[in-house]
Amino acid sequence: xxxxxxxxxxxxxxxxxxxxxxxxxxxxxxxxxxxxxxxxxxxxxxxxxxxxxxxxxxxxxxxxxxxxxxxxxxxxxxxxxxxxxxxxxxxxxxxxxxxxxxxxxxxxxxxxxxxxxxxxxxxxxxxxxxxxxxxxxxxxxxxxxxxxxxxxxxxxxxxxxxxxxxxxxxxxxxxxxxxxxxxxxxxxxxxxxxxxxxxxxxxxxxxxxxxxxxxxxxxxxxxxxxxxxxxxxxxxxxxxxxxxxxxxxxxxxxxxxxxxxxxxxxxxxxxxxxxxxxxxxxxxxxxxxxxxxxxxxxxxxxxxxxxxxxxxxxxxxxxxxxxxxxxxxxxxxxxxxxxxxxxxxxxxxxxxxxxxxxxxxxxxxxxxxxxxxxxxxxxxxxxxxxxxxxxxxxxxxxxxxxxxxxxxxxxxxxxxxxxxxxxxxxxxxxxxxxxxxxxxxxxxxxxxxxxxxxxxxxxxxxxxxxxxxxxxxxxxxxxxxxx
Ligand code: NAP
Ligand code: G3P
Numbered sequence: 001x002x003x004x005x006x007x008x009x010x011x012x013x014x015x016x017x018x019x020x021x022x023x024x025x026x027x028x029x030x031x032x033x034x035x036x037x038x039x040x041x042x043x044x045x046x047x048x049x050x051x052x053x054x055x056x057x058x059x060x061x062x063x064x065x066x067x068x069x070x071x072x073x074x075x076x077x078x079x080x081x082x083x084x085x086x087x088x089x090x091x092x093x094x095x096x097x098x099x100x101x102x103x104x105x106x107x108x109x110x111x112x113x114x115x116x117x118x119x120x121x122x123x124x125x126x127x128x129x130x131x132x133x134x135x136x137x138x139x140x141x142x143x144x145x146x147x148x149x150x151x152x153x154x155x156x157x158x159x160x161x162x163x164x165x166x167x168x169x170x171x172x173x174x175x176x177x178x179x180x181x182x183x184x185x186x187x188x189x190x191x192x193x194x195x196x197x198x199x200x201x202x203x204x205x206x207x208x209x210x211x212x213x214x215x216x217x218x219x220x221x222x223x224x225x226x227x228x229x230x231x232x233x234x235x236x237x238x239x240x241x242x243x244x245x246x247x248x249x250x251x252x253x254x255x256x257x258x259x260x261x262x263x264x265x266x267x268x269x270x271x272x273x274x275x276x277x278x279x280x281x282x283x284x285x286x287x288x289x290x291x292x293x294x295x296x297x298x299x300x301x302x303x304x305x306x307x308x309x310x311x312x313x314x315x316x317x318x319x320x321x322x323x324x325x326x327x328x329x330x331x332x333x334x335x336x337x338x339x340x341x342x343x344x345x346x347x348x349x350x351x352x353x354x355x356x357x358x359x360x361x362x363x364x365x366x367x368x369x370x371x372x373x374x375x376x377x378x379x380x381x382x383x384x385x386x387x388x389x390x391x392x393x394x395x396x397x398x399x400x401x402x403x404x405x406x407x408x409x410x411x412x413x414x415x416x417x418x419x420x421x422x423x424x425x426x427x428x429x430x431x432x433x434x435x436x437x438x439x440x441x442x443x444x445x446x447x448x449x450x451x452x453x454x455x456x457x458x459x460x461x462x463x464x465x466x467x468x469x470x471x472x473x474x475x476x477x478x479x480x481x482x483x
Contacts, residue, residue, distance in 0.1 A: 011195045013043040013215055016056035017208025022046060028217065030192055033099040033365060034324055034332045042191045042215040047224050049214075050183075054230035056209030057154045057181030064210050065151050065179035072177055073120040075206045079173075080116040082200035083109060090165060090200075093193045098161050099331050100287055101324040112169045112197075115448050115465065122449075122465050123177035144480040149473040151179030152254065153232030156225055158218070158246075160238040161334055162290045164190030165197050170448065171235040172201075172211065174468035180233070182211040185225055187238070189334060191215045218242065226250050233472060237292075240385075240411075240457045247460070256461035256471050259454055260385045261292045261413030263443040264406045266428060267300040267308055268399065271418035275440060277311045279416065280391070283442030285319055285369050288330050288389045292458075293414055293443040296385060297375075298393045299402040305395045309373050312391075313357050316369045330389050332366040339365040342388030346370055349379040349392065359390070383409060399424065403431045412455035414443035435459070 003010040003021075010027055012019040027041035064072070083090065087109050094105035126149065133143030157171035168186060175182045186194030198213045214221065222242075226234065226249045233254045236246055240259040247255060265280050267273075283295035300308050321330040333339045339362065346360055349372050359370025367389055375382055375392035382392060396402045406415055414436040417428045429437035435453035436443070445452045453462040461471055 008038055008040060010041040011043070011192060011215075013045050013049070014195070014198050014202065014211070014213040015045070015049050015053050016212055017210075019202075022049060028188060028215070030097060030189065032096050033189075033334050035096065039096055040192045042188070042195065044216045045214045045221060047221070050221065050224060050228065051230075053209075053212035053214065054154055054183060054228055057183060057212060058230060060207050060209035061151065061153060061179070061181035064176075064181065064207060069124050069177070072179070073124060075204045076116050076120050076173055076176060078204040079201045079206075080113045082203050083113050083116070083197065086196065086200055087113075090193065090196055093196050094164060095324045097192050098164055098190055098334060099324050100162075101327045101329070101331055103327045104287060105324075108163060108166045111446070111448070112166045115166065116169055116173045118449065119173040119177055119465050119469070123174070123469055126466075126469060142482040144482060146478045146480065148476050148478075149178070149470075150476040151473055154181040154183060154230055155472055156183045156185065156228075156231045156234045158185045158222075158225075158234070158236045158238065159187055159190065159194070161187040161190040162287065162292075164193040167237050168194055168197065170463065170465075170468065171237075174465065175235070175472045176210070178469055178473040180472055181209070183214060183225065183231065184211060185214045185216075185218070185222070188215070188217055222246075223249055235463075235468070235472070243459070244457075254471065256463065256468075257459045258292070258452070258463055259413075259457060259459045260387075260411060261294075261443075261454060261458050262296045262383065262385050262409045262411040263293060263414045263416070263434075264297045264299050264402075264409075265295045265416040265418065265442075266399075266402045266406065267298060267304065268417070268419035268421070268424060269301045269303045270420050270424075271304065272420060272440070273304065273308055273311055276308065276418040277315050279418070279440070279442040280312065281315045281319070283416065283444075284391045285316070285329055285389050288333055288367070289391075290334065290387050293445055294387075295391065295416065295443060297382065298391060299396050299405055300393060301399075301402075302395050302397055305393070309357060309371070309393060312371055312393075316358050316371050316391075319369050321366070321368060330366075330369050332364070333388055334365075336365050338387060339367055342367055342386045342390055345381045345384060345386050346372065346390055349375060349381045352376070352379050354379060354381070354392070357393075377405075385411065399428060403428060407431075407433050410457040413458035414438060416441060416443055
């Protein structure tokens with residue numbers, strides 16, 4: 001199936017149930033962000049192959065939707081089983097391709113297996129409802145409405161580089177369980193891992209054509225996919241820039257967007273500082289800060305700021321830096337361009353008077369974890385998402401100022417509040433404009449049975465297993481006019 005030359009594999013695309021090279025005869029080289037060499041080539045799929053794949057998904061979807069939930073669930077459970085067999089090789093692929101440390105890459109695979117199984121269970125337990133017409137003034141008891149959920153048709157699933165397996169499965173599994181066909185467009189840097197997870201799905205004998213895997217640069221094939229009349233719903237995770245572009249291109253197509261963030265950690269005077277530091281460090285620096293839910297700014301009360309900064313400095317200096325293979329927390333960023341971007345934010349802040357507490361060393365795309373104190377509103381790092389290992393600290397005089405700065409951001413994904421006063425925690429949580437507030441914990445998406453959403457420029461619609469099943473299906477009403 002895969003073509004190997006000089007130890008570098010050229011991966012086929014998976015189009016309408018067939019593993020095949022693209023008719024374009026063009027491939028894209030994938031470089032490892034830390035080994036730096038070419039680790040494989042993926043196909044640059046053409047527009048006519050997109051047309052054929054979408055048509056195949058449409059054809060296959062009709063029969064797929066007639067299967068019982070239990071029958072669809074069997075394919076998905078078997079997929080989970082196949083992924084479990086491939087756990088080590090899939091984790092190695094994630095590590096090699098996107099530079100996530102091995103332990104975290106393995107956790108991503110395990111979380112994905114659990115997510116697929118949970119999605120099957122959740123879908124099995126969802127049910128429709130019935131309603132009598134007499135609940136409405138003048139309505140009649142003789143009208144009985146039967147409300148069921150039906151599939152939307154063909155779902156376009158577009159995933160980002162930082163969770164190439166998990167954020168693909170969190171779209172594909174609910175789309176399939178809800179009875180849809182799927183067109184899966186992985187991030188180019190992440191597509192080898194995407195291909196491997198679909199090889200596992202293919203081994204289950206899932207009906208041909210129900211899912212196709214379209215590799216190719218988003219900048220080249222993305223608009224064609226998004227505007228395609230055969231697509232009935234789009235589930236996208238990625239940057240706010242691409243998400244906004246998609247929302248302009250997709251007209252009257254249901255769209256769920258999970259985008260960037262600038263999650264604040266608000267540290268009150270009475271916070272348990274050791275607990276706070278533990279959560280801020282893992283929140284800000286795991287996978288070098290390449291998580292949408294990373295802590296991306298600290299808003300700390302003046303009264304405890306010196307203490308907090310001293311503790312954070314100690315913890316940052318103890319972080320492990322280096323190779324994903326050695327399970328380092330700080331690993332090379334996805335590419336040099338991303339490292340240049342983060343460096344630019346650090347330089348801008350320091351030019352404008354921020355204090356460097358620790359860090360600001362760089363070897364190509366490997367940046368040392370960096371802590372900046374006395375960050376002010378005129379600095380880009382106060383507002384922009386770095387997606388790298390840098391944490392700005394903004395000192396505030398009051399809880400109100402912290403809330404005002406938290407809400408001044410264009411983003412609204414999550415926020416953390418550290419305090420031992422439950423009333424204060426609830427007051428702050430109520431005032432912050434985000435999808436989720438974490439009290440005395442780091443921002444994070446899981447557990448995956450929770451709703452996950454961003455507001456403002458952080459997203460539109462809600463994920464999480466239950467909500468994804470809802471967003472990938474619609475209500476269908478049949479009215480029985482009795483008597
Ligand atoms: P990205 O550059 O926006 O890419 C995301 C996906 O969109 C990739 O598959 C990309 O393909 C594709 N794409 C690019 N242009 C497109 C177009 N015109 N039409 C359709 N698809 C297009 O994001 P990323 O760098 O992979 O991920 C990092 C960003 O994602 C960060 O901002 C992070 O905060 C955000 N993120 C958010 C969440 C969340 O749940 N809120 C989770 C993870 C990441 P190519 O790779 O081929 O360009
Ligand atoms: O950036 C991906 C986002 O979905 C974060 O997930 O589980 O690391 O909080 P998590």
